[in-house]
Amino acid sequence: MDLDKSMIGITSKPYIAEIDLARVTRFAQAIGDENPLYFDETYAADTAYKGVTVPPTFLVALGSNAEFPLKWDFKRMLHGEQEFIYHQPVRIGDRLECTMAVTDVYDRVGKSGTMQFLVLDTEMKNEDGVLAAVARNTIIYRPAQKGAY
């Protein structure tokens, strides 16, 4: 399917993502990020986070469960840009209610013609209903053509 502006505002059903220590540990290890902020309660208590939190990109490991009422052509999608907006620290044991929405669709003219961009925001609320974080995924939606990988 092609993109159009009418898609802006379309939202997935909410889904729950649990912040599990084993997954956080495996994620930090794969990156080689040994910051004690992710596992050492004593260290983390004395930081601005006031407790253990997750690596800044960990939220991508949660974001793939959205059921969307749109049929994307995954072969045309290329991850162009990623952003994380943190309002509250994400904690081990959090059950975050996630909702993914199309927040923008736009065109940009480049060397190889007009490219379409799709912006997907995943809002993550903690159990108190407070918005903890937003993961913003900007996707380059390439023209439909043969031979694209």
Next chain:
Amino acid sequence: MKAITTIPFSELHVEMQLPPLTKPPVTREQLVQYAQASGDLNPLHTDDAFAKSIGMDGVIAHGMLIMGFLGQYVQELAGTESVVSNFNMRFGAMTKPGDAITCSGAVKQLTETDGQGIAELELIAEKAPGERVGTGTATLTCKIEND
């Protein structure tokens, strides 16, 4: 490679170059680990035969692994005083196994509002000088104690 020197927030100034972080070369094993840990199981990152079948020389790293390296860097820069309140990256050139990524940054802007110091950083991830695999920005927020 180990933890970079933590700079007190009060010593940051605009245009300041921050100490870089060079990661060990990316390995195929690391790409398999990252695939499992992140849930991104696209064989482009783990299966050479598949990568070649779509016209690549071999597997390439997940863009998000590179962002993970920059995330490590930003979180180290935040030290114990600051939180990372915003972090973004645009994906650039591809990273292949054997590439050693260097993360570097500079302070772009410093502001102070409501007892909070806010530092805007510019970030670069390179596989060699000038060969950018990612560029981005981060915002560090730090409570300022007036005494």
